Amino acid sequence: MPRWDELISASxxxxxxxxxxxxxxxxxxxxxxxxxxxEAVMPLVWLRKLGIKCLYQPYYCQQLGVFAAxxxxxxxxxxxxxxxxxxxxxxxxxxxxxxxxxxxxxxLVKKKNxxxxxxxxxxxxxxxxxxSHNRNIAKARKAGLSFSEACDLKSFQKFYLENVNRTKENxxxxxxxxxxxxxxxxxxxxxxxxFTAIDEHQNLCAAILLISHKSRLxxxxxxxxSSGKKHGASHFLFDQVIKKYSETELVLDFEGSSIATIxxxxxxxxxxxxxxxxxxxxxLKNIAQRFS
Numbered sequence: 001m002p003r004w005d006e007l008i009s010a011s012x013x014x015x016x017x018x019x020x021x022x023x024x025x026x027x028x029x030x031x032x033x034x035x036x037x038x039e040a041v042m043p044l045v046w047l048r049k050l051g052i053k054c055l056y057q058p059y060y061c062q063q064l065g066v067f068a069a070x071x072x073x074x075x076x077x078x079x080x081x082x083x084x085x086x087x088x089x090x091x092x093x094x095x096x097x098x099x100x101x102x103x104x105x106x107x108l109v110k111k112k113n114x115x116x117x118x119x120x121x122x123x124x125x126x127x128x129x130x131x132s133h134n135r136n137i138a139k140a141r142k143a144g145l146s147f148s149e150a151c152d153l154k155s156f157q158k159f160y161l162e163n164v165n166r167t168k169e170n171x172x173x174x175x176x177x178x179x180x181x182x183x184x185x186x187x188x189x190x191x192x193x194x195f196t197a198i199d200e201h202q203n204l205c206a207a208i209l210l211i212s213h214k215s216r217l218x219x220x221x222x223x224x225x226s227s228g229k230k231h232g233a234s235h236f237l238f239d240q241v242i243k244k245y246s247e248t249e250l251v252l253d254f255e256g257s258s259i260a261t262i263x264x265x266x267x268x269x270x271x272x273x274x275x276x277x278x279x280x281x282x283x284l285k286n287i288a289q290r291f292s
Contacts, residue, residue: 011068013098015096016211018041027058028045028047030046031044032044041068042084052090054088055091059175060178062276063096063276064094065077065096067096095276100277112258112274112275115251116252116270120246120247121247128270129239133239137232139231140233144200147240150196151204157179161179183221191211195241206236206237222234254266
């Protein structure tokens with residue numbers, strides 16, 4: 001889909017999640033709404049449950065929404081959402097920051113993403129770390145952890161699947177297939193980079209997969225072992241990534257979170273809020289609105 005991907009790339013709020021190759025990796029089914037001759041598009045990821053066609057937010061895909069080369073006007077965003085609402089009985093999706101223009105019209109719920117501007121030097125950025133983060137980084141150094149960019153994909157996949165908190169992250173059996181497909185796609189196409197924290201015996205303690213897209217480095221996947229948690233491995237690893245990319249024009253996108261404990265972890269590096277939105281609509285709500 002060359003024209004689709006060209007528009008996503010040219011979008012003022014371009015995100016990797018909306019590219020056709022990314023959607024192919026994470027979505028059970030997907031299509032899209034297109035305005036005129038690709039003036040704007042909106043990806044629609046869907047499945048059927050009990051015979052009902054539903055729009056949902058796929059795993060490893062924080063937000064979608066409307067994408068256009070210029071500013072997305074309220075009328076365009078409104079028309080796309082109304083069209084989607086007419087065709088799907090159940091909708092529960094996340095929309096990009098551009099959705100603020102219709103947030104009140106559709107009673108959108110605010111969600112939190114967290115970003116860190118990497119243009120200052122590492123020493124300047126470190127001054128914004130929380131006391132507990134600096135303590136954990138010191139603990140990791142004392143434990144002899146080191147930073148590595150030499151992890152192979154198979155080792156990373158095995159480490160992640162052994163350590164992902166399946167309950168807390170709502171990681172279901174079907175997500176394992178998506179995880180393997182997406183990570184293979186990202187590494188094969190040189191869209192992603194792997195970074196790890198290892199101990200003195202070369203054992204993995206923490207790992208991050210970053211997607212590089214325009215001015216963003218998106219921490220799409222990160223995890224640590226029980227030993228890594230004990231020794232502050234994730235704190236150390238993110239600090240090393242921040243050090244590597246400091247004094248650049250890049251922004252580190254931590255990918256959330258609306259979960260308070262995870263948000264505090266990212267905020268501890270000095271990250272600031274970026275608002276995106278959640279839209280939920282059901283058939284019963286649609287019927288009520290039509291007769292109100």
